[in-house]
Amino acid sequence: MTKTFPSLSRRTLLHTLPAAGALTAMAGSVAAQSQGPLRGTVDEADVQPLAIAIMISGTDPSGNTIGEQLTKVVINDLQSSGYFAPIDPRAFIETSLDVNSPPTWENWTAINAQFLANGRAYINANGQVQADVRVWDIYSQKEAFPGAGHMITPEQWRRLAHKHADAIYERLTGEKGYFDTRIAFVAESGKRGDRVKRLAMMDQDGANPQYLAVEGSGKIITPRFSADGTEIAYMALSADSARIFLYDLEARRGEQVAQVRGMAFAPRYSPDGTKLAFSVSQGANSDIYVTNLNTRSLSRLTSDPAIDTSPSFSADGSRIAFTSDRGGSPQIYVMGADGSGARRITFGGGLYSTPVFSPKGDLIAFTKQSKGRFSIGVMNPDGSGERLLTSSYLEEGPTWAPNGRYIMFFREPPGGMPSLWMVEVNGRIERPVPYTGGASDPAWSPLLP
Template sequence: MLTRSMLLATLCALVALVTTAPAARALVSIDVTQGEVRPLPIAIPYFSGQVRDDQLGAQIAEVVLADLTGSGLFAGVDRNAYIEQTLGVSTMPRFGDWRAIGAEALVTGSVVRENGDRLRVEFRLWDPLQEQQILGQQFFTTPENWRRVAHIVADAIYERLTGEKGYFDTRIVFVAESGPKNARVKRLAIMDQDGANVSYLTDGSNLVLTPRFSPAGQYVTYMSYEGAQPHVYLLDIETGKRQLLGDFSNMSFAPRFSPDGNRVVMSLQEGGNANIFVMDLRSRKLSRLTNTPAIDTAPSYSPDGSRIVFESDRGGTQQLYVMGADGSNPQRISFGDGRYSTPVWSPRGDLIAFTKQGQGRFSIGVMRPDGTGERILTTGFHNEGPTWAPNGRVLAFFRESGGAQGGASIYTVDITGRNERRVDVATIASDPAWSPRR
């Protein structure tokens, strides 16, 4: 677990020097209304380095390539096809050699160890068709931070070639499960978005559910079964310090931060029903937002903080509703066949993701905030719990497999419904929540 001082030291050591070609164009066009996207062929030779850093240069190049191809927008050119084999970061490529093998983008890089404990990682992004450099950056950091630098490099390339912010230098908090299916131990865990660097935030002595990141990424709010009733807690992931959010007599659950990070909205059980409340984290004042004999839960703020989407069975079945952030003017927005749950507002504000259950199957879908334009992205035995990447172009969710030994795994899918991928985690994993950009 990173302490605050370690994090600040890392960020202070990370310096980027940027150069771009004037009026260079985006090479990848993203159209979310289209189901087919032609991935851009990109070549990424291993980054050059001194003898002991050659392996590190290869590892950084592999992570950058995995990030980009994992987005579904890029296709790696087979390294066995490379004609130009030796290419320094400051050397002008033989562009004809790269065009001949179909590369429409080329990344070259180097890794140099300086003063013992400092790495200088440098890369260049080239357009072989226009025969020009379109981006160049270098970073200084510590050797153990190489993987994060690779994600930052991938983010820079992704943004330069697509015009969209990248999402690779992010993390996912989730529930890691172990043990037999009828007696699972559930711990809060955190990992890089690609499944690397898993660490645990709780010890498994109490069941935990629904972790959610704060907008700044330092805190996680979640529900824990401690004592007589499950309650909502706040955890500082840098220090490990946690605190109870309200010692209520009944269960509190389904927490989520406001966009400014100053409030947590949640559900509180009241007899056989549940209503939505919001707590100001500075004053600890609790305010009621709904007051119905139904179960109102799973609230999620719009990015500007003015509205909240939530699920409720006030109409007889689980459906999605949108109301003002003060609880005013609730309006139903879901009208398809089946039951809707776990809504979460896109960070772009244009879509709401949800889980939909019907005909014995669970689907992950999106709709506009007014309920129009519903699209199902993926369907399976048990899909649930969508969470947005910070650029609003990709969703993570978990899928439960059937059978006596079945368990959950985390998947990602883009908002066109294509490029569904399993995140490689060496544990049963559920309830993902994507962090903001670090």
């Protein structure tokens, strides 16, 4: 008799069978401040987005307004974070600025700007797009932090905007940026029950989507980035097999990993990129294994008669969170990276799956099914402090931004196609991720070099 989790997922069984810490920011309007910009621990329920004006000028030799294009991307990045309120450029009094000179302060206080990001974009002597940007503290009437100049090849101009947005986000919030990243995901098309599932990748803001020609036949699910972002592990699921492949993004080719008896699924890299954890199903049982990617040696971590799946390494690589029904229903357990000391951490009622450690190591994101609905939530690594961030008919597959501040997941309405969504770790910001078409199983890359 085949063993299954009781109604854990409306799509697939755990995708496999068959098969913040405090934010540093400034709150309040310029008029209300008496001590200058306030930076400190934010009251999460009372955050006021920073009012920032962004103006990057410049054209390329063909007359294309590259500065305006960069400005739009930086505005979109910062606004989507929920911690910035970019001012409409049509409200600007001063519309022409020298990047090397301070602005006319009263022109920006008049429109309630707290900060001004002023820059110039051009094609440098090496043929690269370069943008020099300075950020001014309007209240203090001085430069907020030293200016930055980034450059990149013309076809990657959007990355130039993301890099400047990351610099602004980091310096004004105290958190690492996350805009210059990519999302690997499963692009879905076709009718329900006969969906075509392909490995795809795009920028975190939905731009530049592309399909990746991968090895392995069947449906592609559960893509996962390596620690350095140069590889994607994924599972190819067919009627009689489930195999794991590693796809080299530079070479644009893949190879099968972990030659094991049974069906291999749910891959996840270790933080140092040297190991890959996954599950192997043999008959009615599945256990967690780890392979060393340098030597290809294989170690079995669990040997329980239950279903153990969805392994995820902690940020320091010392622990693994996973899902198991060894207690009678799917719950989240944590064990040592060598398989020792497994213990259950979820006792909140409902069915738990897809645990993922935060890059900071301070939280575990998860999927929970309770009372006919699915939720994305976070908890402390010991299972305490559970918080549900978002809930709907069906949502699964959380993945962390590299700064540990945002979670992406997919949501599917009754009878509809899945789509990607993003939520801030405190539940303040929840929004769809732009992509035209069905999309599921997102994986967030580290910051690009």
